Amino acid sequence: MARFPVSALRSVDLGTPDVGRSERFYVGVWGLEVVARRNGVVYLRADGTDHHVLALHPNARPELRAVTFRVAAVDNLAAVAANVAAHGGQVIAPPAANDAPDGGIVMTVRAPQGGLLRFVHGDAMQVPKRPAGDRPERLAHVNLNSVDADATAEFYQNALGFHLTDRTGLMAFVRCNSDHHAVVIADAKVNGLNHVAFLMPSLETVMRGSGRMIDAGFPIAWGVGRHGPGDNVFAYFIDPDGFVIEYTAEVLQVDDDYKFRGPSEWVWPPGRTDQWGIAPPKADHVKAAQLAIPYAG
Known part of the structure; x- marks a missing residue:
């Protein structure tokens, strides 16, 4: 298996006009748990080992504030910083002690098309919880909209060390470990958040x-079905702020022998939107929601 400087997708930071309402939804309905509060931000964990998978920030409008990845070694932070600058990104905050509840060393960069990416090493970990049967374990992937998906995918490969796993007519799938994808980049008319996927233990969950x-x-909002690239089961929902969120499971595990497939090889029969053929076409209001969340700033 190739060695990746970035080892995992860790968490996302969302801005919300009503933190209390969002907290009630993500704890009482979606299945997360509050682990910390600081400076008005609420940090929520899943059942796995990540300190948190979601941070809710008070904000005037719903927006994606940041995506956080874990790096394999502290030296990777400097290497990533150099690569980011060389490939059109900007280092916003160089590696430094993280004063947020997850701790460790953190670095923040801005991608060429916008959006903040945070990289942490030595962050606090949680003792995994006993599976509850219907609660998320961790994040599975984040799907980002891009006015130039190929350029964004190249940035993730050249600057961050991801590998391109598959490319459909609309989306590029990039990975940083054995999961088929940690980031999906969708061709769109705007840059921003498409959706956030939370990994569940199984199809049953x-x-x-x-x-x-x-x-x-x-x-x-869409599903239940089974995707093509990644082979994962999915069910999409829209949260109270309009964020599109996904329960997913059974994500394909790949290694260096996996055969890349391009747009001509990822073609559904007319009217079909998933492998099983049972997911209905995505409704217009869902498509609109997937284009409505901008990057912060």
Whole structure:
């Protein structure tokens, strides 16, 4: 297996006009747990070992404030910083002690098309919780909109050391470990957040979590189905602020022998949107929601 300077997707920071409402949703309905509060920010963990997977910030409008990755070694921070500057990005804050509750060493950069990316090493870890049967374990991937998906994918490869796993007509899938993808980059007319995917332990837990969401008044926005690239099961929802979020499971594990497939090889029959053929076409309001969340700043 190739060695990656970035070892995992860790967390996302979302800005919300009503932190209390968002907290109630993500704890009481989605299945996360508050682990810290500081300076008005609420930090939420899943059942796995990450200190937190979601940070909710008070904000005038819903927006994506940052995506955080973990790096394999502290020396990788300097290497990533140099590569970012060489490939059109900007180092906003060089490596320094992290004063947020997760600790460790943190560095913040801005990608060429916007959006803050944070890289941490030595961050605090959690004791994993006993599986509850319908709660997320960690983040699976973040899907970002890009006015030039190929250029963004090249930045992730050349500056951050990701590998391009697959490319459909609309999306580029890049990875930093054995998960088929940690970041998905969608061709779009705007830059920003498309959706955030949370990994569930199994197909059964995707279904049970989806049932809990429906009981709470949040219908499935798209799915349930099984994606092509990544082979993962999915169910999409829209949170109270309009963020599109996904329960997913069974993400394909790959290694260096995986055969890349391009747009001509990822073609569905007319009218089909997933492998099983049971997910309905994505509704217009869901498509609109996937284009509505900008980057901070």
